[in-house]
Amino acid sequence: MYMSDNNSNIKKITTHVLAEMKLKGIKISMLTGYDYSFARILDNSGIDIILVGDSASNVMAGNETTLPITLDQMIYHAASVVRGVKRALVVVDLPFGTYQGNSLEALHSAVRIMKETGAGAVKLEGGSEIQESITRILSAGIPVMGHLGLTPQSIHKFGTYVVRAKEEAEANKLLENAHLLEDIGCFGIVLEKIPATLGTKVAAELRIPMIGIGAGSGVDGQVLVLHDMLGITQEFSPRFLRRYHNLFDEIKGAVEAYICDVKNKDFPNEKEQY
Ligand code: KIV
Numbered sequence: 001m002y003m004s005d006n007n008s009n010i011k012k013i014t015t016h017v018l019a020e021m022k023l024k025g026i027k028i029s030m031l032t033g034y035d036y037s038f039a040r041i042l043d044n045s046g047i048d049i050i051l052v053g054d055s056a057s058n059v060m061a062g063n064e065t066t067l068p069i070t071l072d073q074m075i076y077h078a079a080s081v082v083r084g085v086k087r088a089l090v091v092v093d094l095p096f097g098t099y100q101g102n103s104l105e106a107l108h109s110a111v112r113i114m115k116e117t118g119a120g121a122v123k124l125e126g127g128s129e130i131q132e133s134i135t136r137i138l139s140a141g142i143p144v145m146g147h148l149g150l151t152p153q154s155i156h157k158f159g160t161y162v163v164r165a166k167e168e169a170e171a172n173k174l175l176e177n178a179h180l181l182e183d184i185g186c187f188g189i190v191l192e193k194i195p196a197t198l199g200t201k202v203a204a205e206l207r208i209p210m211i212g213i214g215a216g217s218g219v220d221g222q223v224l225v226l227h228d229m230l231g232i233t234q235e236f237s238p239r240f241l242r243r244y245h246n247l248f249d250e251i252k253g254a255v256e257a258y259i260c261d262v263k264n265k266d267f268p269n270e271k272e273q274y
Contacts, residue, residue, distance in 0.1 A: 004046050013048050013089040015121065015143045015187035021048075021220075022209040028221025030211050031229070034060050034077045038226060039084030047088050049211070051123065051190075051223060052078040054093040054153070059227040066152045067096045071109055078117035090119040091145055096153040099124055099133045106133035110142050123190065125151035127177025131184060138185045146181040148174050149215065150193035161238075163214070165194045178202050178210075190223060191215040193240070214240030 011017070021028055030049035033039045034056045042050055056077050057069035071094075078092040092113050099106035110122045121143035124130055134144050149164045158164070165171040174194065181189055188209040191199050196216025203210040203219045212219035224241065227233045231246040261267035 012087055015089070018048070018089070018188060018209050019207075022207070028209055028211060030221055030223035032056075032223070032226045033081050034226075036080045036084040039081040042226070043085045043088050048221070049223075050081055050085060050088045050090050052081050052090065052092040052117075052119065053225065054095050055225050057095075059225065059233060065155055066093075067155075069095045071095055071098050071112065075113060075116045078113060078119050082118040089121065090117075091121045091123050092117060092119045093123050099137075100126070100130060103132040103136040106130075107136045107140055110137040110144075111140060114142055121145055121187065123147055125153050127173075128180055131180065134181070134186065135184055144186050146178075146186045146189040147192065148177055148181075148189055148194075149191045152192075161193070163193050163195065165198055171195075171198050174198065175202055175205070178206055182206050182208050191219060193238075214238060 018028055028048050029046075030051055031042055031047055032053040032055055033042050033050040034052060039050055052074065054066040054069050054074065056074070057063045057066045060077070061069065061073075063069070074092060074095050078090065082090050094106070094109050094113070098109040106124075113119060113122055122137065123145040124134060124137075125147040127146070127148060134146070137144050150158070150161065152161075155161065165174045171194075174191075175198075178189055178191075186208060188211060189202075189206075191202060191210050191212050193214040196218060199210065199212050199215035200218025209220040211221040211223050213223045225233075228236055228241050229244050231243045232248055232251075234248050258267070
């Protein structure tokens, strides 16, 4: 049974370490992170991968979808995260509109992320339709992670956030795309909201690690959005989400106590002033 060792013997996580972990059957832990302070806590806890997800658009900026976030905003979040990390691999989402349909723009976006943040890899949503963009980014020596299944940047095409690839045709397409991403050189793939049986099958067929979010237990690792698993967000409750805390209520309680102390002139006391 794994017990967190608080990151005491630091071995920097690289894409090669992740490949080794899959070979040895060691599950990979991944969480999103968007700022320096949380990144320090995650890294100190021994997380393997911190994903600077474009879910920052939702949980940091309050947008309904991931579409509005810009490359400059992602770079700001990623650079803040990298400053708080010693061990974890930092992977950064290329935001919507910065890589689809134009592989030169994709390369330019990925290069900016690597140069301006110090992150270790980028993540792109999609399969064969963005093959040229991925290949071009990889040719510059930038590690790429894929993302298949429910790809939130395509929410307007899907129309809803329901489970993907339940039908045979979509499941076969996903498997085909997973093989393609492996063949062109991606180091791993996020599989989002697909049947557990399909997640298991893809992970068993591929050599590179499959990281699931709502893809069952048969994949090589798991990822959750930090604000969801900590219970900072409240309104989002898909079946795959395990909440490890109720930070919304805890923080609210602390803030309420502070307000009371200020209003009642209990804060600051004699010892808390000069
Ligand atoms: O942006 C994000 O948080 C993600 C995860 C859901 C995997 O892509």
